Amino acid sequence: MTGSLLTVLVLCTGNSARSILGEAIFNQLAPGRVQAFSAGSQPKGVPHPAALRLLARRGIDTRAFRSKSWLEFTGPAAPRIDLVITVCGNAAGEACPLFPGTPLRAHWGLTDPADATGGEKCEDLAFEATARYLVMRVEALLALPFETMGPTI
Numbered sequence: 001m002t003g004s005l006l007t008v009l010v011l012c013t014g015n016s017a018r019s020i021l022g023e024a025i026f027n028q029l030a031p032g033r034v035q036a037f038s039a040g041s042q043p044k045g046v047p048h049p050a051a052l053r054l055l056a057r058r059g060i061d062t063r064a065f066r067s068k069s070w071l072e073f074t075g076p077a078a079p080r081i082d083l084v085i086t087v088c089g090n091a092a093g094e095a096c097p098l099f100p101g102t103p104l105r106a107h108w109g110l111t112d113p114a115d116a117t118g119g120e121k122c123e124d125l126a127f128e129a130t131a132r133y134l135v136m137r138v139e140a141l142l143a144l145p146f147e148t149m150g151p152t153i
Helices: 018-029 049-057 089-093 120-142
Strands: 006-012 034-040 083-086 104-107
Touching: 006 018, 018 034, 018 049, 018 120, 049 120
Parallel strands: 006 034, 006 083, 083 104
Antiparallel strands: none
């Protein structure tokens, strides 16, 4: 960990839906305790509109969210990452780049809400379901005393 602030990188292939939601949920639920980022192996270029709608409904300012490559987190100017969480099967199965600091890795496999069909209402329901799963997992992680945890020999 970097001091008492846990830095988390949430990865998915497109960085437009699940990883964007993960970043937002971490930062909303644990300000000052966690700093989360998101990225993708093949970023779509823009966040999914349903992800932005969901964040806006939750009172989260969406202007700073963008779809970005995981390579932004590999260089010398990148923030140190303590934990990398993949949220889709594709990203979990891909050869991830090396991130400075040898972060811990976890996989939280979630169905892609961007695959929802049937219009905006169906999309919004799928994104809400994904957000509920992410909130449960983030809250479980936040229940751990990670500020006092460290590597063992």
